[in-house]
Amino acid sequence: MTMPAARSFSSETDRNWSIVAAGALMTCVAIGVVFSLAVFLEPMGTATGWSRAGISSAMTFAFLSMGVAGFAWGALSDRFGPRLVVLAGTVLLGLSTVLASRATSLLEFQLLFGVMMGVAAGSFFAPVISTTASWFEKHRSLAVSLVSAGMGVAPMTIAPLAAWLVTRYDWRTAQLIIGIGAWIVLLPAVWFIRAAPGTAGMAAAGAAQSPALPVGQALRSRAFLVLGATFFACCAAHSGPIFHTVSYAIGCGLPTFAAVTIYSMEGVAGLGGRLLFGVLADRLGTKRVLVAGLLIQAFAAASYLLVNRLGGFYAVALVFGLAYGGVMPLYAVLARDYFGARILGTVLGAATMLSSLGMALGPVLGGWLFDRYGSYAWMYIGSMAVGLGAVAIALAFPRAGQIKDGAQPRVAASA
Numbered sequence: 189m190t191m192p193a194a195r196s197f198s199s200e201t202d203r204n205w206s207i208v209a210a211g212a213l214m215t216c217v218a219i220g221v222v223f224s225l226a227v228f229l230e231p232m233g234t235a236t237g238w239s240r241a242g243i244s245s246a247m248t249f250a251f252l253s254m255g256v257a258g259f260a261w262g263a264l265s266d267r268f269g270p271r272l273v274v275l276a277g278t279v280l281l282g283l284s285t286v287l288a289s290r291a292t293s294l295l296e297f298q299l300l301f302g303v304m305m306g307v308a309a310g311s312f313f314a315p316v317i318s319t320t321a322s323w324f325e326k327h328r329s330l331a332v333s334l335v336s337a338g339m340g341v342a343p344m345t346i347a348p349l350a351a352w353l354v355t356r357y358d359w360r361t362a363q364l365i366i367g368i369g370a371w372i373v374l375l376p377a378v379w380f381i382r383a384a385p386g387t388a389g390m391a392a393a394g395a396a397q398s399p400a401l402p403v404g405q406a407l408r409s410r411a412f413l414v415l416g417a418t419f420f421a422c423c424a425a426h427s428g429p430i431f432h433t434v435s436y437a438i439g440c441g442l443p444t445f446a447a448v449t450i451y452s453m454e455g456v457a458g459l460g461g462r463l464l465f466g467v468l469a470d471r472l473g474t475k476r477v478l479v480a481g482l483l484i485q486a487f488a489a490a491s492y493l494l495v496n497r498l499g500g501f502y503a504v505a506l507v508f509g510l511a512y513g514g515v516m517p518l519y520a521v522l523a524r525d526y527f528g529a530r531i532l533g534t535v536l537g538a539a540t541m542l543s544s545l546g547m548a549l550g551p552v553l554g555g556w557l558f559d560r561y562g563s564y565a566w567m568y569i570g571s572m573a574v575g576l577g578a579v580a581i582a583l584a585f586p587r588a589g590q591i592k593d594g595a596q597p598r599v600a601a602s603a
Contacts, residue, residue: 220346249302255544262537277311333466427550458513486575
């Protein structure tokens with residue numbers, strides 16, 4: 189009696205690409221609003237007299253609060269459903285931007301644009317990705333990758349919009365327009381984010397057959413420990429090169445504008461990588477594609493040391509961006525495979541929190557190594573070493589088939 193229902197559920201979810209479109213739009217706008225701070229850095233400093241370090245620290249606060257809040261948002265999504273969570277996040281995202289545009293002190297701006305906006309942006313990734321993964325069976329990796337691709341598109345959409353606005357208005361008006369625009373674009377999209385039908389029923393059915401896996405047990409399982417450690421090491425490996433490569437290229441003699449285009453090349457390649465790796469993961473297996481991508485990422489990071497001309501930088505950026513962009517959505521797919529849909533928001537939120545710590549670590553260590561040795565060489569070598577460590581950790585994933593909702597994963601016994 190359950191097999192036809194499962195087949196019906198699978199065929200139905202594969203037709204719900206509207207959730208993918210809405211999810212990609214949400215991640216694009218949320219991440220784009222956060223990263224628009226780079227555009228406002230100079231006009232804000234000129235207008236207010238605030239230091240660039242002080243303004244930039246709002247980004248650090250946003251990144252850290254995004255990771256911590258993502259864990260809480262994911263748990264709330266599992267409990268109350270994703271639509272309520274993304275609605276709250278949308279309201280907070282626009283509100284934080286509007287209020288930050290009125291900030292009268294640097295501390296006030298850091299709290300509003302940094303902490304409050306980070307909390308808001310954290311409401312989108314884990315809930316939307318976990319919801320998408322719950323809707324899809326056959327094309328799950330591709331669907332999750334397409335939602336994640338919204339983050340790759342962000343630098344090519346919101347940032348240019350912010351740059352256009354600051355050429356016509358002061359920074360406060362520009363931020364105000366972006367905040368109101370976020371509400372206008374995202375509030376209608378909230379309607380398309382909905383929990384997969386029958387999920388609660390399947391969880392209840394699974395509980396009747398076997399005890400449901402508690403969240404605490406899931407977070408102590410070998411599968412989650414490997415997932416979280418791999419995600420952390422992966423992000424720690426690529427965050428330093430992403431942040432410092434522009435400075436490294438300028439140090440190699442490239443003009444500033446040309447050096448910035450290297451970052452753009454990584455972003456475009458990352459967008460293609462998400463789509464390519466998503467298709468490959470559906471056909472070849474998620475773990476296999478993840479390990480290959482991590483290996484490519486590790487050697488590509490160190491390859492920056494071998495180039496000093498724009499063409500060489502573009503070639504490495506293409507491979508590096510393809511790899512790090514491609515592997516990022518695969519962690520959500522693995523989490524869905526191991527833990528099912530019932531607690532996926534919580535599990536993915538916890539893993540995302542660890543990845544945020546890794547992302548925060550790379551730029552700081554890269555800057556410290558440059559200050560100490562006067563060169564980025566050790567940063568790129570260290571990134572390769574950490575990247576290879578991520579490969580080794582990923583190989584430790586336990587063998588397990590897809591875990592059905594409500595069933596207890598076999599991997600839990602190895603915690």
